[in-house]
Amino acid sequence: MSSAKPDASPPARRLPLHWLGILPFAAFVTLFLLLPTMKIVVGAFQTPDGSFTLENIRGLFTPSILAAYWISIKISIASALLGCLIGFAMASAIVFGGLPKGIRGPLLTFSGVASNFAGVPLAFAFLATLGPVGIVTVFLRSNFGFDLRMLGFNLLSFWGLTITYLFFQIPLMILIITPALDGLKREWREAAEILGATGLQYWRMVAFPILLPSLLGTLALLFANAFGAVATAIALTGSSLSIVPILLFAQIRGDVLGNPHLGYALAFGMIVVTGIANAIYIWLRSRSERWLK
């Protein structure tokens, strides 16, 4: 940074003072965000006595841990994709669908609430709805003789968690994408239309490419959001469903894997997965966004 402005010699003496202003912030994020994360990363490559090793990472490659990662990734991808899709449909319904104007405000407010209604209470809400004695389960059973359990549905499963996560994923998508949809100018649509394009062609060739960066960003965010969700899963499943955050939670609490440093590797793996998701996002974005400054 200091080498970036060698030509600015007169203000150079003032420079350190300027930097003092963000010292508290720098200290805080270093101590409570960056260092802890670094500690995990470094710990993943250390033996208990501090020497370098790849054993911890290798330890991840057991069938049960791999399976835990795999189901976590599947749930995160599914809930992110579905959240994007459904959230997009709802957001475009309120922006272009010609619905009464009064719907928009309440829906956005509700989205704000629902996107923050995660964690333990969310699990309770879904247990009371789709659990063994939940309102929907009971309704279907007593009115249609439909037993969700017999049909193989279980809240403590891939689909159960995905459906539950959608409760905060969809609203988050609505909150992020609505301003982007508002940013689509009416003239773009009309210009395309008058040039002979159908609605579908307009969406494929104009609107979708313009929205793509926001869509990708939201997708990455929703993925990380689901991948790191601990509370909902624990409250919903106890620890009977082995997904990575639950495994890590149990490991931190009681070293269930029987190797303290395997915990580091497990957490490191989580950083790597969300890191890769974001790297893919940044890469795709840089490709799709050549037309932006």
Next chain:
Amino acid sequence: MSFLSLTSIKKSFGPVHVVHDFNMDIEKGEFVSFLGPSGCGKTTVLRMIAGFESPTSGKIVINGRDQNSLKPNQRNIGMVFQAYALFPNMNVHDNVAFGLKVAGTDKSETDARVKQMLGLIKLEHLADRFPYQLSGGQQQRVALARAIAVKPQVLLLDEPLSALDAKIRVSLREEIRQIQQQLGITTVFVTHDQEEALSISDRIVVMNAGRADQIGTPFEIYNTPSTRFVASFVGTLSIIEGKVADPAAGAVTIGNQQIALKDPIAGMKGGDSISLALRPEAGSIAEGAKGDTALAGEVVSTSFLGSVIRTRLRVGGDVISFDMFNNPGVAPPVSGDNVTLRFAAKDLLVIRE
């Protein structure tokens, strides 16, 4: 039958009537401007031609075909928007090629046509640029090329120049006119700038509150405005209020001065109010100026416009503007001077509402 005809067009948004009984026939290859103040319904009429709005009642026919049942993408119309509306995710080439692409034109033909269009607007060298890398004038030229690339039957331009600065505005309007004539494309041009309308149109429709007040060539509109609105909106005509003194003699009192019109005043009697209009170039205060009519007044202000000097003169209760050519040898009048304005009685127009 004319190429584009609008018959008894009405449009209301809910209870608000925005266009009342609008009639207009446009010939093939003609360049027609809609001129009028903000909110008078110009854009609304244009959008009905394009098909973005449907008329509450009335008929739009292009080339013998009723357009009412056609969607915008079936009308084969080109449109240029005020805010350019280029697709930000496509470069210049792809923007211009868009209409051809959605029509399924093959690639080599598309490329040839795009090249021809970019040649027409002299931007071949910028084919790879994205809209954000272009100036406003360049963007609007690309928008024009995009609109005409599909060989539309009608070209619609909605205040295409109003977002540009004055110099570009003049040069681009000439370029538009020249391309229009070269291609012989039937064009409707919306503007609220009278100079723009006068300089490039074959005919002008002066619109006022959802109606066409007058339709005519720029020459007619400027020289013989048929309503007070047209007179005040087009050009810088000065309106002078007077009282009829003697209808048979054409005598009119303005303040405490009396003048005689060229003709007797039909349909009015002594004491009626009458509105007269005078073009700024019709009068002069120079020594020995010609003119059979004179009005004395006091100079209110003068403004130096380059080749001409515009002077505003108070006569009775009204202010009359007139222009004189700049002459380095003669000092312009200053405010407070008492002068006499001379002009020909035949230049004084009677305005009837």
Next chain:
Amino acid sequence: MKKIWAWGALVFGLLYFTLPLIGMTNFSLKMRRGEYSFDAYQKVFADPRFQETFTYSVMQALFTILFGVLLVVPTAYWVRLKLPRLRPVIEFITLLPLVIPAIVIVFGYIRLYNTSSWLPLTGSLTGTNILLMFGYATLALPYMYRAVDTGLRTIDVATLTEAAQSLGAGWATILAKIILPNVLVAVLSGAFLTFAIVIGEFTMAALLNRPAFGPYMQLLGANRAYEPAALAVIAFGITWGCLGLIQLVSRFQKSAPPKA
């Protein structure tokens, strides 16, 4: 045609979102056999553990908000005023907590600040409470920073500062008397959101073994039938309240033009 599709999306969404809310409300009222009652709520409110943990989380939330405001407002102000080139970097850092899972961060805390480390925060109760508060501040950082930075964008920081300085105001005065009042709505929005996040947070509190509301809810959920649903309704109400307050203060700002 288009409308049908839009209504379809809306109705589907409404169904999906209201069913769990109806489900939990319905369940929370069914503790007494055969009739609706508020028994579950009474049980919850009468539980001393509820009162303790709820108070604890409220205190945590208030301290987090206080700390967050003291940290974020001066920083965002300073970056806008003197270090604009640093903004993208700061923005990136503040967004990291959205990407790094909370469980990973708190795991780092446990290993970094244990009893044998150079800063043994987890060694004492006060230390752990402070550590948890810092953890919450980290979780809230993306929201707080964004809110304040957006608020600062709408005022002319440089001019206001110069004007205040020309009247002889020092930095503390400028921040407290000029900047803070002008971004108050943004700060309040960030604060309410922080409150909503902290009050129900589970992972950090559970792993640091603090008696917070989140772990209490989880514990109750594992052992009881009807009370958890009542808790869910209460938690939903709190979240709704916080977001409602954000709406309220921003509407207040819209109707009252900010004073210069």
